[in-house]
Amino acid sequence: MAYALPIAFAVAAWWLSTVLIIYRAGLPQRSFVTTLAGTTVVMLVGLYALVVSRNDTSALAPYLAFFGALAVWAWHEVSYLFGFVNGPRPEACPPDTSGWRRFVLGVKTCVYHELAIVATAIAIGALLWNASNQVGLWTFVILWLMRWSAKLNIFLGVRNLHDEFWPEHLLYLKSFVRRRNMNELFPVSIIAATLALGMLGFAAATAGEDTFQRTAAMLLATLLALATVEHWLLILNIRDDVLWRPGMRSRHKGGVAN
Numbered sequence: 149m150a151y152a153l154p155i156a157f158a159v160a161a162w163w164l165s166t167v168l169i170i171y172r173a174g175l176p177q178r179s180f181v182t183t184l185a186g187t188t189v190v191m192l193v194g195l196y197a198l199v200v201s202r203n204d205t206s207a208l209a210p211y212l213a214f215f216g217a218l219a220v221w222a223w224h225e226v227s228y229l230f231g232f233v234n235g236p237r238p239e240a241c242p243p244d245t246s247g248w249r250r251f252v253l254g255v256k257t258c259v260y261h262e263l264a265i266v267a268t269a270i271a272i273g274a275l276l277w278n279a280s281n282q283v284g285l286w287t288f289v290i291l292w293l294m295r296w297s298a299k300l301n302i303f304l305g306v307r308n309l310h311d312e313f314w315p316e317h318l319l320y321l322k323s324f325v326r327r328r329n330m331n332e333l334f335p336v337s338i339i340a341a342t343l344a345l346g347m348l349g350f351a352a353a354t355a356g357e358d359t360f361q362r363t364a365a366m367l368l369a370t371l372l373a374l375a376t377v378e379h380w381l382l383i384l385n386i387r388d389d390v391l392w393r394p395g396m397r398s399r400h401k402g403g404v405a406n
Contacts, residue, residue: 150359150362151352151362151366153363154210154211154363154366154367154370155366155370157211157214157367158214158366158367158370158371158374159370159374161214161215161218162218162371162374163391165218165222166392166395167392167394167395168395169222169225169226169229169395170313170392170395170396171394171395171396171397171398172226172230172398173229173230173315173398174315174395174396174397174398174399175398177317180230180231180232183226183230184226184227184230184232187222187223187226187227188223190219190222190223191219191220191222191223193216193219194215194216194217194218194219194220194222195216195219195220196216197212197213197215197216197219197284198213198216198217198220198272198275198276198284199275200212201213201216201281201283201284202275202276202279202280202281202284203279203280203281204280204281205280205281205360206360207359207360207363209281209283209360210281210283210360210363210364210367211363211367213281213283213284213287214283214284214287214367214371216284217272217283217284217285217287217288217291218287218291220268220272220288221287221288221291221292224261224264224265224268227261227264228258228261229315229318230315231315231317231318233260233261233264234257234258234260234261235255235256235257235258235259235260235261236256236259236260237253237256237257238257238320239257239320240320240323240324241253241254241323241324250324251303253324254303254324257320257321257324265292268288269285269288269289269292272284272285272288273285281360281364282364283364283367283368286368287367287368287371290368290371290372290375291371291375294341294372294375294376294378294379297333297337297341297379298375298378298379298382300333301331301333301334301337301379301382302325302382303324303325304326304328304331304332304333304334305325305326305327305328305330305331306327306328306330306331306334306382306383307327307328307329307382307383307384307385308381308382308383308384309322309325309327310381310382312389312396313392313395313396329383330383334379334382334383337379338376338379338380341372341375341376341379342376344372345369345372345373345376348365348366348368348369348372349365349369351365352365352366352369
């Protein structure tokens with residue numbers, strides 16, 4: 149149970165939050181404001197969890213901090229995917245655009261979102277500076293860096309874009325990406341993630357009787373492992389839509405209509 153519980157908690161939180169966002173993104177756009185409002189409440193609860201757990205090293209504290217960071221991250225996901233915080237140029241890439249210009253135009257579709265994440269990471273870092281419980285900060289950093297890695301890999305080209313999960317109003321982003329079996333960044337992303345995963349696994353294995361450190365390392369390791377698996381699913385010829393089938397039900401009902 150010492151290892152199984154944090155693994156189960158991280159997997160359940162990751163899967164459930166993803167399914168909920170996918171489901172809400174498939175509902176009529178008039179519901180998006182309600183979704184953002186609800187996510188904002190969850191984010192405020194998450195911030196409170198980060199504050200009250202910052203110097204707590206009890207057995208429950210890592211779970212509280214992990215939830216807090218995940219709740220804050222969910223707000224950024226919703227604000228972007230639902231079209232509230234994007235960039236100054238939410239338009240398709242002009243035909244025959246390539247190279248650096250294509251990258252710059254791609255950044256302009258989401259730069260406000262990316263800057264908001266950077267600002268939030270800095271704020272959480274300041275909040276937890278010298279705190280005994282750093283799980284919330286590292287949870288947010290893992291989500292942030294692995295999302296950047298995934299976005300860059302998709303931009304450079306992967307086999308599976310998973311564009312069936314994209315909201316209708318973001319389908320213009322397909323003009324910025326390409327399908328390739330592999331790109332030059334992918335091995336670097338996997339090697340870096342695997343090395344970090346090994347370090348977290350070692351920390352968990354050598355924590356001894358320190359429940360806080362063991363749980364913290366296992367939560368972070370599980371999250372990083374899930375993000376690494378998501379990277380592999382970008383290039384492997386494997387159908388993973390069964391994982392997200394509950395979230396896609398809103399689209400099967402025609403929920404994307406205005």
